Amino acid sequence: MKADIKQKSILLFEEKGFSETSIQDIVQALGVTKGTFYYYFTSKEQLLMDIHLGYIDDLLERQEKIRQNQLTNCEKVMQLIALLITDIANHGPSGKVFFREMRHLCEENALEVKGKREKFRKNLEEIISDGMAQNEFRQGLEPDIIAFAILGVTNWSYQWFNPAGGISADRLADIYSDLILNGIV
Template identity: 25%
Template sequence: MASDGPAGAAIAEAAGGDGAGPRGSILNAAMHLFGKQGFTGTSMRDIGNAVGVLPGSLYAHIDSKDALLVAIVADGIRRFLAAVEPHANGEGDPVARLRRMIVAHLEVVADNPERSLVVFHQWRFLGPDNLPGAVEQRREYERMFVKVVEEGVREGRLRADLNRRVVVLTMLGALNWTPEWFSPDGRLSPAEVGELMADTLLGGILADP
C-alpha cells in the first residue's frame, strides 16, 4: 500500500525504519495504543504522553495520527504478503504449501502481535486516499490462499465440493484472530501453534485417500 498523499515522506521513512529514533518511538507507541484502545479511542495527547513529549511536538516527526495508521498498516500488510507469497506461488503439494502458509502467517503475528492487531482490526479507519489500497492488498492475500486451495481441488488433494471462498475466509478469519490470544512467551512456538492450526483448518477439507 502506498504511503504517499497525506502520509508524507517522513512517515514513509518511519515505516521502513528499524524502530530507532523519535519516529520509531512514536510509531511503536501508536501501535501499542491503537491495538489496545483502538484508533478512534487514541488521541495525539495519548501518544505524546506515551513517548514523553507534548502533543504539538509530535508534528516535528509525523504529519498526523492518520499518517501513523497508514505506516503501521502498510508495513504490516507488506510483511504478511512477503511471508506467504513464496509458498503460494511455489511448486509442490498444495496441501503442504497451505500448511506452510498458515505457519508463516503465525510467525508474522508472533513477531509483533500488537502490529497485527492494528493491521487486522484498525485498517477500516484509513482515510479515503489509503483505504482502497489496503482493501486491494487484503484481497491479494485472500487470492493467494484461494489459488492454492483451487490447485488442491484440481489435483484431488482437497474435496471437490468445497466452496473455495468460504474455505479461505474461514481460514483467514481464524488466523486473523490469533493476535488476540497468541503469546510469544507461551509454551508453544509460533511454528508449533501454526502446525496445530493447520491440522484443524485443513482436516475438514482434505479429500478421502
C-alpha cells in the same frame, strides 16, 4: 525516529485504542515534541495508514515467497497458516491494530488496505484451486469459502493467543493445519 514513533503508537493504539490515543500521548511517551511527530507524519490517520501498509505489505511479500517455493499446495497452505500464526506471536500488537483499527482510516485509505487484504485472500484461493486441479485437495470445494475460513480461524487468534501461554505458535499452527486439512472426523 519514524520507526520509534510507529512502534510506540502501535503499543498505545493496542492499549488505549486509536481514538483514545492523542498525538500528545505518543510524543510524551517518546519524550519528543509534536514537531518531531509532524516531521514524519502529517496526521495520526496517516500514521495509522503507514502502520497498516507496513503490516499487510510485509505479509504479502512473505506470502509471495511461499507461493513461489517448489512446494505442494498442501505445504503452501500449511506454511501460510504458520506465517499468520507466527506473525501474531511475533507482532501481536501490530495485528491487533491492523484488524481492530482499520475503521479509523478514511475511505480512500481503507479501500487501499482492503484491496491488499483481498489480494492476500485471492492468492490463498489460487493455492486451493491449484490443489484441487492437481488432486491434492478433494473436488467440490469452494476455494473462496475455504480461504475465508482459513483466514477467519487464523486471524481471529490475535484476540486470544498468548505466545507465552501453554501452547507455542508452531504447535498452534500445526493444530490449525491439521484441522483445516484433515477435519475432525
